[in-house]
Amino acid sequence: MNTKTLGYSTMIVSAALMGCVGLFARNINTSGDVIAFTRMTVGALCIFALMLHQGKFHLIKSTKLSPTVVLSGACLGLCLAAYVSATQYTTLANAVFLIYTGPVFSTVLAAIFLKERISPLTGGLLTAVFIGCLFIIGIISYDPNNGITMSLSFSKETFVGDMLGLASGFGYGLYLFFSRYRTDVSSDSRSFFNFVSGAVAIGICFMIKPPSLAEMDTSSWIWLLAMGFFIGFGALTLLTIAAKHLKAAELACVSYLETVVGAGIGIMMFGESLTMLQTLGGILVIGGGMGEIVISMAKKHQSIKNAQLDS
Known part of the structure; x- marks a missing residue:
């Protein structure tokens, strides 16, 4: 499997799993930072056990830590704490959209500081998925009387959740940006240090505001541990692999698939509604994300074919 195929495959699965965050979070009776x-923590333990089993512990010992490695993990942990909290205080669609202002932010940073070129095609696809998110969140809406309207307003009922969503988007953008540095570090080691750095960053927050587990029951603990394994160890490890093999703009396009998963769960599990324009937004998200994959794979296939003809 070539690096692009690996990157896209892992990113698709990671985005699908990440889209289930709201489903898990709403069944756990504690704060987002605990989740x-x-x-x-579960991710760090699982990846450590896996590397130990595979005889790769030396990769952890030999990794030279740098500020970007530590910062990427810290930003990931803090953005996830804010995101999970956002899903508990606002709609799933709002929370998902606001965290996904991050990939746009990271794409701009990568273009400025890492000189990653954004092709017109990739830029167009990224624009399409971003507009799709605006449809899903309802910032661009339609009604027979006023036609298509665009507005961004925060109600008092969801203000806290929306602000946490914005904070999660900022942190996610920094995580994706910092992940583009030190691609020499193996995916396993990078995942381990991401998990550890994220846990330490949240642990420091606990020192300022101690968490409460008073309302946790048996069902909450089961959901919490399952979330730690599937959306902690599983989704974040795959995301780390994808970030190593894809450019920031490519990551951004595919990552928006999570918005469709999150909105779909909100509709099916929590009775949240979806208008025709929001459905169109989902189509744009899927089309833009998959378009980037299909075009990249077609170019790869054509280059291989041309190389075979030349030889």
Whole structure:
């Protein structure tokens, strides 16, 4: 499997799993920072055990830590804490959209500081998925009387959740940006240090505001541990692999698939509605994300074919 195929495959699965965050979070009776801390801690333990089993512990010992390695993990942990909290205080669609302002932010940073070129085609696809998110969130809406309207307003009922969503988007953008540095570090080691750095960052927050587990029951603990494994160890490890093999703009296009998963769960599990324009937004998200994959794979296939003809 070539690096692009590996990157796209892992990113698709990671985005699908990440889209289930709201489903898990709404079944756990504790704060978002506790949930995120559990995800990072379970992820660290699982990846450590896996590397130990595969005889790769030397990769952890030989990794030279740098500020970007530590910062990427810390930003990931803090953005997930804010995101999980956002899903508990606002709609799933709002929370998902606001965290996905991050990939746009990271794409701009990568273009400026890492000189990653954004092709017109990739830029167009990224624009399409971003507009799709605006449809899903309802910022661009339609009604027979006023036609298509565009507005961004925060109600008092969802203000806290929306602000946490914005904070999660900022943190996610920084995580994706910092992940583009030190691609020499193996995916296994990078995942381990991401998990550890994220857990430490959230742990520092606990020192400022101690968490409460008073309302946790048996069902909450089961959901929490399952989330730690599937959406902690599983989704975040795959995301780390994808970030190593894809450019920031490519990551951004595919990552928006999570918005469709999150909105779909909101409709099916929590009775949240979806208008025709929001459905169109989902189509744009899927089309833009898959378009980037299909075009990239077609170019790869054509280059291989041309190389075979030349030889």
